[in-house]
Amino acid sequence: MSQLFHPSTNVISKVTIFGAVLFIGGAAWVLLALERSSYVTQAKVVREQPVPFSHRHHVSDLGIDCRYCHTFVEESNFAGIPPTKTCMTCHSQIHTTAAMLEPVRESWRSGESLEWLRVHDLPDFVYFDHSIHVKKGVGCETCHGPVGEMALTWREYSLNMEWCIECHRAPEKFVRPREFVFQAGWHAPAGQAAIGDSLVAAYDINSSTNCSICHR
Amino acid sequence: MVKGGVHRVTIACGVAMLLLLSQTACRQDMHDQPRYEPLEQNNFFSDARASRPVVPGTVARGKLRIDEHLYEGRQDGELVTTFPFPVTKEVMARGRERYDIFCSPCHDKTGSGGGMIVQRGFRPPPSFHLQRLKASPAGHFYDVITNGLGGMYDYKERIKPEDRWAIVAYIRALQLSQSLTVDELPADIRREFFAKVK
Numbered sequence: 001m002s003q004l005f006h007p008s009t010n011v012i013s014k015v016t017i018f019g020a021v022l023f024i025g026g027a028a029w030v031l032l033a034l035e036r037s038s039y040v041t042q043a044k045v046v047r048e049q050p051v052p053f054s055h056r057h058h059v060s061d062l063g064i065d066c067r068y069c070h071t072f073v074e075e076s077n078f079a080g081i082p083p084t085k086t087c088m089t090c091h092s093q094i095h096t097t098a099a100m101l102e103p104v105r106e107s108w109r110s111g112e113s114l115e116w117l118r119v120h121d122l123p124d125f126v127y128f129d130h131s132i133h134v135k136k137g138v139g140c141e142t143c144h145g146p147v148g149e150m151a152l153t154w155r156e157y158s159l160n161m162e163w164c165i166e167c168h169r170a171p172e173k174f175v176r177p178r179e180f181v182f183q184a185g186w187h188a189p190a191g192q193a194a195i196g197d198s199l200v201a202a203y204d205i206n207s208s209t210n211c212s213i214c215h216r
Numbered sequence: 217m218v219k220g221g222v223h224r225v226t227i228a229c230g231v232a233m234l235l236l237l238s239q240t241a242c243r244q245d246m247h248d249q250p251r252y253e254p255l256e257q258n259n260f261f262s263d264a265r266a267s268r269p270v271v272p273g274t275v276a277r278g279k280l281r282i283d284e285h286l287y288e289g290r291q292d293g294e295l296v297t298t299f300p301f302p303v304t305k306e307v308m309a310r311g312r313e314r315y316d317i318f319c320s321p322c323h324d325k326t327g328s329g330g331g332m333i334v335q336r337g338f339r340p341p342p343s344f345h346l347q348r349l350k351a352s353p354a355g356h357f358y359d360v361i362t363n364g365l366g367g368m369y370d371y372k373e374r375i376k377p378e379d380r381w382a383i384v385a386y387i388r389a390l391q392l393s394q395s396l397t398v399d400e401l402p403a404d405i406r407r408e409f410f411a412k413v414k
């Protein structure tokens with residue numbers, strides 16, 4: 001019996017099969033890259049807020065501690081966004097006619113909340129708690145980047161699961177002494193390797209990667 | 217039937233691609249579940265606050281504040297001169313930390329009233345080292361933190377009663393610090409002091 005197919009079809013079928021594998025692999029790679037890109041995660045994207053509040057101004061120039069405004073961060077899972085009253089503590093006497101602070105004064109007069117837009121927002125199926133991270137010596141900057149340098153707030157990291165796990169697997173690479181948690185621009189003077197392991201032992205830090213601690 | 221096989225592979229690939237793509241969509245239900253996070257917007261209420269302000273006079277379970285000394289800094293209407301709990305080293309350290317966070321922007325770290333916000337135009341507060349304030353009862357400081365005074369807003373919501381007392385204790389230490397002579401220091405601290413000076 002004569003050949004049903006011309007030998008060249010061998011090439012075509014090989015190309016199709018390998019091509020398909022490559023195509024699927026490529027598409028998967030594109031999807032994964034997209035998932036991590038700042039386009040999807042919104043990392044490093046500045047958000048327009050009702051008032052152009054500047055951390056750089058208040059934290060670096062004026063030296064105000066994070067806890068003056070984010071009052072609950074040490075005790076609660078929620079760090080807290082300052083109410084209008086906190087701004088008015090100072091702005092009742094400072095910049096009292098500045099146009100950019102008019103929404104703050106309007107909110108104070110009317111009693112209506114300022115509508116800050118969330119910069120960080122985990123999906124609702126993830127449990128997160130600030131207090132344990134602060135107590136175990138994870139600095140604000142380690143997760144939020146150089147907040148003290150931000151004229152408008154952006155999110156430094158993706159907040160992907162991969163990002164949480166990277167630290168939960170090896171906390172010794174990230175922790176710092178508790179007294180420096182709130183300090184901007186802190187670096188381990190003799191390198192992280194010199195203090196990491198002893199801090200993990202001193203604060204009794206576990207490497208917690210069990211699914212149920214974050215998905216409870 | 218090799219030819220048909222190739223077609224099947226192609227179709228299978230196409231279907232797999234579509235399935236893969238479909239994975240990226242429809243993820244919002246579990247991301248934003250029908251519950252409210254702190255401070256989220258809720259248009260059911262006229263002020264759009266999901267975190268409801270408490271009704272005035274609400275007493276949370278176990279939070280009945282009948283201890284006038286601890287919660288109001290008064291006893292029978294008079295400002296108290298004593299602390300509601302012993303002032304230990306831990307209380308002092310806590311007071312220092314809280315003072316530096318909440319008070320030092322205006323009153324500065326030594327309490328003389330020239331903090332950063334004052335340098336930027338805020339009305340200067342009186343120095344804690346005035347004779348009048350040295351003689352003021354402890355309850356006065358507690359009362360100012362709790363209820364504010366003139367141009368200074370209150371810190372009721374921001375500082376817990378125990379921490380307010382810790383701050384008062386630290387202010388007392390600051391007041392002492394500006395007039396104490398070396399001879400009045402306890403022996404061990406005096407030794408530490410001289411070791412540092414040398």
